[in-house]
Amino acid sequence: MTSRRDFLQIAAATAALVPTGWARAFAQQRLTQDDLLAFEPMGNVTLVHLTDIHAQLLPVLFREPSTNLGVGEARGQVPHVTGRAYLDLYGIPGGSPLAYALTPEDYVALARGYGRMGGLDRIATVLDAIRAERGDKVLFLDGGDTWQNSYTSLVSKGQDMVDCMALLKPDAMTGHWEFTLGTERVKELVDGLGCPFLGQNVRDAEWNEPAFEAMKMFERGGAKVAVIGQAFPYTPIANPRWMIPNWSFGIREEEVQASVDKARKDGADLVVLLSHNGFDVDRKLASRVKGIDVVLTGHTHDALPQAVKVGQTLLIASGSHGKFLTRVDLDVRDGAVKGFRSKLIPIFSDVIAPQKAMAEKIGSIREPHEAMLKEELGRTEGLLYRRSNFNGTLDDMICDALLAEREAEIALSPGFRWGTTLLPGQPITREDVYNATAITYPAAYRMTMTGTRLKEVLEDVADNLFNADPYYQQGGDMVRVGGVSYAIDVARPAGSRVSDLTLLRTGKPIEAGASYTVAGWASVNEGTEGPPIWDVVATHVRRKGTVNPTPAQVTVRGA
């Protein structure tokens, strides 16, 4: 039988066209740690960007989206290019390691061959190597969505991630899901963080005073590097405001500009925005705010093998779930960037050796919970994934669970972009369920809703995704539905995108004035009641034994 390492070598041997930096690896017909890390150094500053790991300490499977539509000026632009078109755009051979890492093409077969990606112990190895090579030139920045969405991060209230990240010694971070731990806990963790938690756009809701430091100046390779933090602007809208009632967010474009101007005035040679805005928001921001050299962008989970240039500003998108780190080397002289080189480093967990100290730390964190997390609840017949604009089979399973266990006609499941992937035939463990549901507001509610209200909810979320102006987007995917089908025209204006709402149970149109029983989870309203969603899903999977979720029925137009 071919081992996974052999498979990696064989796949590499079949590669023809490869992006810069990969040629040598493929020429040698094997994939090694050295090849993954190979980088011709440049200049005097190295930025290392990690973002949106969603508290995944271990290597994971994460299938990239097959549908990721751009609207307005972003239509057809990266990161709104997926699958085959993505491979063609970057000249990545089908079946290659990068094709597996970056697209859903042949996902199941390639996942079985190339294995899991990420793992904080592998990331530690890569960081060690970069630091060994570049010394005091390195600035390691965490883009946030680090402290939540796994079981151990939920029960330790983010402590597991803070402790593990401390071993990686980041120079600064910003946040989004961090805030779902609530004001007091966030303050507590930030106080003991050991690096600044930056957020120029987080203010006291009453007096508009800064809640966090906006910027931090570093000295690297003889250059002064200003890092400005930008937390997710719509945290109190997309997540429960009642958990952080005294903090107000927003994009605050003019204040970004003011921070950049201040950084330059203070002598910054390089200005970096460590952002959780989402890619399209950052692209617009970069076109309007003058003087940012590099935007390290996060939130929308896009992994791009090359920097995107907007004017003089570089946009770096480093993916999610620990699958990638981006290294950017910059030649910074006389207050300007004279040249740069970047590489999206894929963290193939079977190729990169785990760093011992981190592996031991992760082991000690997981040990008390390991038996419970490994418990098999059932099995999946097909591929279970979450990412895509309108539906994911993992969410189909959650919707089935809500409909069955909460005895509802309609199920709603949030369009989160995080959550790991399961291959056909794979056992579904408790940990798999937590990886898709671990949040601090998990109540699976049951309520009645009129047809009018249901349509309002769908329209509202659709506009958060498909408003032609990125500043009005929130970056999640479309809310997932069970028990109903609908059509959506993404090109239409707000309030008129959704049509043909049909109740699947009866096959009849949803009536505006009629009331329906709706089950859902992750309500942002305080006092929402119901069992935690992970129990609802676990009960359902156990009852079914083998799951084969009902596919969502969404007709998409205007794309």
Add this chain to the structure above:
Amino acid sequence: MRHSLNRRQALTLGTGAVVATTLSLRAGPARAAKNNTDEAIKAFTRGKEPAKGKVKLELPEIAENGNTVPMTVSVDAPMTPDSYVEEVMIVAEGNPNPGVVSFHFTPSSVPEANTRIRLAETQNVIAVARMNDGSVFSDVRQVKVTIGGCGG
């Protein structure tokens, strides 16, 4: 809205000799969608079409809470006895009534005011400034008021 009145007073005082008046431009029954914004603006500008520029409205793109949306309006004016902004009116297209608030200024005012406004739904908010020579300027911002809850 706990401290909105105190806050409004404090902010208003802080900007100098500004007098804020909560508007009640009632010219018909309250309607949810289309109100009489245009008529209200016309009455304020004495029939003139406002030009772009001079007045600047700052509002969040998406409201965190439609019941209390922070708003700042400022005017680029020398604020001398010869040249100053007399009054700025804020109207909201999608509220039951268009009138939100009006700020009166004198040459000794700082031509800026902050307050919090209530917005019933996603809509345009318009600031119209009338200068002492009768010239009028406007700025508009769309504010989205959402149900929220599905980002991530």
